[in-house]
Amino acid sequence: MNTSNLVIALTKGRILEETLPLFEQADIVPTEDIATSRKLIFDTNHTNIKLLVMRGSDVPTYVEFGSADMGVAGKDLLLEYGSEGFYEPLDLKIAACRLMTAEPVNASPVADRLRVATKFTNIAKKYFAERGIQIELIKLNGALELAPSLGLADSIVDIVDTGNTLKANGLEPRELIANISSRVIVNKASMKIKNAVIREILCKLRTAVDSA
Numbered sequence: 001m002n003t004s005n006l007v008i009a010l011t012k013g014r015i016l017e018e019t020l021p022l023f024e025q026a027d028i029v030p031t032e033d034i035a036t037s038r039k040l041i042f043d044t045n046h047t048n049i050k051l052l053v054m055r056g057s058d059v060p061t062y063v064e065f066g067s068a069d070m071g072v073a074g075k076d077l078l079l080e081y082g083s084e085g086f087y088e089p090l091d092l093k094i095a096a097c098r099l100m101t102a103e104p105v106n107a108s109p110v111a112d113r114l115r116v117a118t119k120f121t122n123i124a125k126k127y128f129a130e131r132g133i134q135i136e137l138i139k140l141n142g143a144l145e146l147a148p149s150l151g152l153a154d155s156i157v158d159i160v161d162t163g164n165t166l167k168a169n170g171l172e173p174r175e176l177i178a179n180i181s182s183r184v185i186v187n188k189a190s191m192k193i194k195n196a197v198i199r200e201i202l203c204k205l206r207t208a209v210d211s212a
């Protein structure tokens with residue numbers, strides 16, 4: 001492996017569980033168990049490669065500003081953040097789900113301005129604007145599925161995996177906004193300066209994805 005120092009920001013939680021086996025196949029292995037440690041930065045089997053573990057919503061920021069050279073984050077968070085600040089060279093095809101609108105089962109069309117609750121405010125703004133639908137955005141950070149039944153919103157924009165959370169809260173999926181999976185992103189300057197080591201990692205990860 002090339003000797004350039006390299007920092008990779010990983011998304012904690014379910015994405016991390018699916019990321020680590022791919023990294024292991026690409027010969028990048030943390031020297032201690034990330035799952036049981038409270039540390040946020042980890043050494044690997046390569047002295048020049050370190051792993052950071054953080055919330056997915058912070059990964060694009062660390063990569064755009066160069067504190068991390070590479071990162072792994074869900075496409076939902078990348079769409080919400082905006083894609084100008086980094087390259088997105090690889091789809092890891094893990095943590096697959098859908099970003100959807102959802103409404104109460106059998107809800108009738110809303111006559112007034114549609115009230116939409118979501119944590120994905122930029123995505124929702126763009127999605128409804130492109131369709132000429134005027135909305136009132138209500139920013140929430142979780143428990144979105146409660147908003148319609150409590151009269152806070154007519155519709156939500158959220159991640160749907162099995163659909164069980166929607167169903168359990170009297171909601172049904174409506175429109176697909178985007179298919180989601182986790183992507184590798186790369187800082188633009190790092191891609192030039194550390195091209196050899198980054199290309200080598202991307203190549204090994206691509207092989208791991210293709211053989212999964």
Ligand code: PRP
Nearest residue numbers: 142143158159160161162163164165166
């Ligand atoms: C996501 C999403 C839904 C749920 C959907 O939440 O916000 O609540 O998963 O999954 P399902 O379709 O299989 O029921 P997550 O548990 O990732 O936590 P979050 O609220 O922090 O996003």
